[in-house]
Amino acid sequence: MKKLVFILTTFVALTLTQQATAQKTIVDVAVSNENFSTLVTALKAADLVGALQGDGPFTVFAPTNAAFAKIDKEALGNLLKPENKKALANVLTYHVIPAKLMASDVVAALKKGNGQVEVKALNGGVLTVMQKDGKIWLKDQNGNYSEITATDVTGSNGVIHVIDTVVMPK
Numbered sequence: 001m002k003k004l005v006f007i008l009t010t011f012v013a014l015t016l017t018q019q020a021t022a023q024k025t026i027v028d029v030a031v032s033n034e035n036f037s038t039l040v041t042a043l044k045a046a047d048l049v050g051a052l053q054g055d056g057p058f059t060v061f062a063p064t065n066a067a068f069a070k071i072d073k074e075a076l077g078n079l080l081k082p083e084n085k086k087a088l089a090n091v092l093t094y095h096v097i098p099a100k101l102m103a104s105d106v107v108a109a110l111k112k113g114n115g116q117v118e119v120k121a122l123n124g125g126v127l128t129v130m131q132k133d134g135k136i137w138l139k140d141q142n143g144n145y146s147e148i149t150a151t152d153v154t155g156s157n158g159v160i161h162v163i164d165t166v167v168m169p170k
Contacts, residue, residue: 025053026060026155035162038068045080046089056157057100061127061138061148063166071166093123094140094169100158103151106136125169140167 027049030036039062043049052058068076079088097119106129109117115131128139136148146165153160 023156026056026058026158026160027052029153029155029160030060030062035064035066036062038065039063042068042080042088042092045082046085046092048089048092052096052157054157057098058122058158059097059099059101060158060160061095061097061146061163061167062153062160063095063146063163064149067146067163067165090123090169091166094121094125094127094167095163096122097127098122102159103136103161106151110136121169123169127167138163138167141170142168144168 024032027040027043030043031040043052052060078084079091101119106117110129110131117129118126119129121127125141127141130137130139136151138146138148140146144165144167146163146167148161149164150162153162
């Protein structure tokens with residue numbers, strides 16, 4: 001009987017923990033992870049926090065701090081300036097798909113598309129998702145690649161997939 005009570009208590013605790021996590025928006029999830037501090041700074045500078053805390057659903061291909069570090073420091077600093085808010089918003093919304101695409105959805109689409117599928121970003125640009133060398137990659141409109149390094153970080157209004165390079169619109 002004690003074992004059954006323990007199992008039920010553990011199950012209820014895990015369920016409540018998962019529900020509490022799922023109540024966080026994708027922005028809340030990003031804010032709570034120090035690996036996304038540059039992304040969060042950029043979202044604030046572009047005034048996109050409120051929009052991405054909305055109902056969604058959203059899929060965010062979220063660059064890590066290391067991904068942002070690949071960008072020239074001066075260029076990144078310029079993007080973060082108030083006078084470049086529109087250009088920054090364009091770059092950031094290129095990382096957002098206005099739909100919830102779980103990793104399983106992406107894999108299914110890749111199978112249908114013979115290893116490649118295009119997705120339309122929130123800014124109107126197109127990203128190509130492709131399977132190459134056993135990994136899943138994003139290819140931006142400039143022909144640059146970013147590896148998807150982690151998937152299915154869920155929030156109440158969407159999902160985050162972690163990428164290792166910032167993708168850039170034309």
